[in-house]
Amino acid sequence: MNQSKGVTFAGAAVALVLAVSLVVVVAFVATDEPETAGCGPEGSLQVSADGVKAVGEWSLEQAKNAAAIIQAGKALGVPARGQQIAVMTAIGESTLRVLDRGDAVGPDSRGLFQQRDNGAWGSYEDRMDPARSATSFYKALLKVSGWESMEPSLAAHTVQRNADPYHYERFWSQAKDLTAKLTSAGGTPTSLPGVVGPDGETVGPMPEGGCGGDGEFSTNAAAGYVGPFNPQQLLERAKRFVAAGPRDPYFNSVSTWYRMCQHFVANMSGRVNSGYTTASSAWAHFVATGVAHPADSVDGGAPPPGAWLYYNGGGAAGHVAIYLGGGKVASNDTWGSGRIGIGPASDLTDGPWHLNYLGWAAPWGAKVATKPPTQSTPGGSAGGGSVVLAHANIPNRSGMSGYRSSMKGVLSKSPDFVTLNEMQQRTMSEVLSGAPGYAGYRDPSVGKDAGAGQTLDTAVLWKAASWSAVAAGRVKLVEDDRNSYQGRVVVWDRFASYVTLRRKSDGLRVSVISVHHMTDPSKYGPNRAQRQAAYGAGMDILVQMVRALESYGPVLVGGDFNVSASQSGRWAAPSKMAAAGYGQVHTGVDFLFTRTASTRFKASWSGRMVSDHRWLAAQIGFGS
Numbered sequence: 001m002n003q004s005k006g007v008t009f010a011g012a013a014v015a016l017v018l019a020v021s022l023v024v025v026v027a028f029v030a031t032d033e034p035e036t037a038g039c040g041p042e043g044s045l046q047v048s049a050d051g052v053k054a055v056g057e058w059s060l061e062q063a064k065n066a067a068a069i070i071q072a073g074k075a076l077g078v079p080a081r082g083q084q085i086a087v088m089t090a091i092g093e094s095t096l097r098v099l100d101r102g103d104a105v106g107p108d109s110r111g112l113f114q115q116r117d118n119g120a121w122g123s124y125e126d127r128m129d130p131a132r133s134a135t136s137f138y139k140a141l142l143k144v145s146g147w148e149s150m151e152p153s154l155a156a157h158t159v160q161r162n163a164d165p166y167h168y169e170r171f172w173s174q175a176k177d178l179t180a181k182l183t184s185a186g187g188t189p190t191s192l193p194g195v196v197g198p199d200g201e202t203v204g205p206m207p208e209g210g211c212g213g214d215g216e217f218s219t220n221a222a223a224g225y226v227g228p229f230n231p232q233q234l235l236e237r238a239k240r241f242v243a244a245g246p247r248d249p250y251f252n253s254v255s256t257w258y259r260m261c262q263h264f265v266a267n268m269s270g271r272v273n274s275g276y277t278t279a280s281s282a283w284a285h286f287v288a289t290g291v292a293h294p295a296d297s298v299d300g301g302a303p304p305p306g307a308w309l310y311y312n313g314g315g316a317a318g319h320v321a322i323y324l325g326g327g328k329v330a331s332n333d334t335w336g337s338g339r340i341g342i343g344p345a346s347d348l349t350d351g352p353w354h355l356n357y358l359g360w361a362a363p364w365g366a367k368v369a370t371k372p373p374t375q376s377t378p379g380g381s382a383g384g385g386s387v388v389l390a391h392a393n394i395p396n397r398s399g400m401s402g403y404r405s406s407m408k409g410v411l412s413k414s415p416d417f418v419t420l421n422e423m424q425q426r427t428m429s430e431v432l433s434g435a436p437g438y439a440g441y442r443d444p445s446v447g448k449d450a451g452a453g454q455t456l457d458t459a460v461l462w463k464a465a466s467w468s469a470v471a472a473g474r475v476k477l478v479e480d481d482r483n484s485y486q487g488r489v490v491v492w493d494r495f496a497s498y499v500t501l502r503r504k505s506d507g508l509r510v511s512v513i514s515v516h517h518m519t520d521p522s523k524y525g526p527n528r529a530q531r532q533a534a535y536g537a538g539m540d541i542l543v544q545m546v547r548a549l550e551s552y553g554p555v556l557v558g559g560d561f562n563v564s565a566s567q568s569g570r571w572a573a574p575s576k577m578a579a580a581g582y583g584q585v586h587t588g589v590d591f592l593f594t595r596t597a598s599t600r601f602k603a604s605w606s607g608r609m610v611s612d613h614r615w616l617a618a619q620i621g622f623g624s
Contacts, residue, residue, distance in 0.1 A: 062096035068130035088175035165533035227306035238330035280318035311355035390415035390617035391558035402610030407434035419514035419558030443474035451493035477538035515559030536571030
């Protein structure tokens with residue numbers, strides 16, 4: 001069963017709001033397996049048995065040092081992405097040479113990673129040893145919460161504390177290329193197992209990389225199944241997995257199968273690894289590329305044997321099982337923790353897990369011809385019409401009278417949705433008292449860590465007569481931002497709350513996200529470079545969340561992002577959202593965002609409130 005291990009929901013998977021059960025049915029990318037397909041046990045890369053040679057621009061010395069970094073990661077079980085980040089970091093610090101000198105900033109820095117003599121990185125001998133210095137880097141990286149979902153340069157920066165958080169970015173493609181050429185992911189498919197076809201023939205070697213999702217994969221829809229194995233062969237493979245217990249019977253790796261559902265269905269389908277980070281990331285990709293068969297499409301409830309069946313149950317990573325036919329599936333962690341089992345598909349939805357069935361896809365998203373759907377699928381065209389989204393940051397110091405008078409302006413354009421910030425000291429009853437006719441959501445759980453004071457900050461309201469809530473949740477964007485505010489040191493977490501809503505008149509689904517981000521890290525410190533990196537990492541989490549919600553329909557974002565529209569930093573909200581394809585309207589530091597490919601701003605307004613912010617509203621039209 002895949003469960004969130006990186007980014008997590010800060011509240012329960014099921015939130016009760018206004019006596020409505022809001023079951024979280026969407027998820028975004030977390031990391032249980034590497035983004036890049038790793039070909040060794042547990043997703044780690046391993047150096048090729050052919051020996052290390054000079055590679056392209058890299059000398060034998062540099063290649064050997066890169067190999068030592070890769071092997072140190074494999075020894076620790078670090079996923080392929082982490083190994084690539086380590087190689088990238090060493091390229092950026094030393095060009096893969098064991099340097100016995102530092103620089104003006106760190107005159108005591110030494111070795112491949114330019115680790116300083118401060119006690120954190122071991123002795124001089126440790127820092128000068130490629131394997132031991134790499135091990136120290138990995139141990140520090142693995143302590144970074146959510147490193148798997150961060151941009152590679154930001155993940156490296158969090159460990160190295162470089163003055164420029166994006167210093168390593170230019171070396172990422174070099175690192176991926178070099179690791180591929182040095183390891184079993186490096187274009188030598190003949191040394192890897194072949195894919196066996198339905199009649200026992202070898203369909204061909206593994207695709208380049210030995211495990212990714214880019215190679216051709218046979219489909220047999222006409223014969224009533226998909227993938228390389230017919231139903232009988234598939235059942236026999238499943239039985240071998242059940243009998244093997246913790247061992248993978250086909251690729252000679254050992255796993256308890258806990259958290260490895262996407263990996264398991266890949267093995268069942270004849271490949272050594274999945275090529276996707278989680279079940280959720282695979283499903284989101286299949287939906288985005290038009291090869292998914294969602295539950296409410298014409299064939300979504302009739303998967304062929306061999307299909308990958310996708311589910312959500314509140315965890316960020318989701319779950320996937322493989323359909324055997326006859327109403328049965330093979331699945332990990334369902335009929336015994338850390339084990340593979342065979343049983344009724346209904347056990348996943350009606351049994352103890354109570355998973356929500358999303359739909360199916362052929363292995364690795366191979367296209368399967370089906371009849372045109374009789375109704376629109378999630379993430380499809382939103383059709384015509386428009387909605388109004390409003391946003392307001394009304395701090396507690398405005399008082400309840402100030403809040404209610406401010407809301408009159410906020411609601412003056414009769415918005416369908418309202419995103420609110422600084423609500424943490426108001427009850428939801430108080431929040432709704434200023435918005436007659438609106439329902440609302442805010443995760444009621446309150447954290448206990450140092451920065452938990454912001455957990456009740458973000459809320460979403462909607463017109464109760466026109467919309468009903470389908471799903472809701474809260475996501476932490478920033479952990480323990482340490483900042484100076486009004487002359488005192490504060491520690492704040494930062495959050496985004498979302499609600500997926502269904503229009504009662506036609507079933508249109510729209511997701512609305514309320515965001516309150518960090519105070520401007522280009523102006524406020526200390527540690528501005530570090531705070532900019534944290535801000536950018538928070539935006540990456542938000543974009544992941546947006547991408548996942550897009551599979552259910554249009555996504556609208558409102559919030560106080562604490563930077564101006566003129567802020568051009570690559571870490572900042574305007575740059576990150578523009579790169580994701582989202583246009584904006586703004587007033588001061590408050591923004592509304594919507595995807596320009598499928599929606600458009602038709603009009604916008606703003607006005608004064610009892611606040612140091614102005615309210616902001618916009619009419620958003622659907623359809624390009």
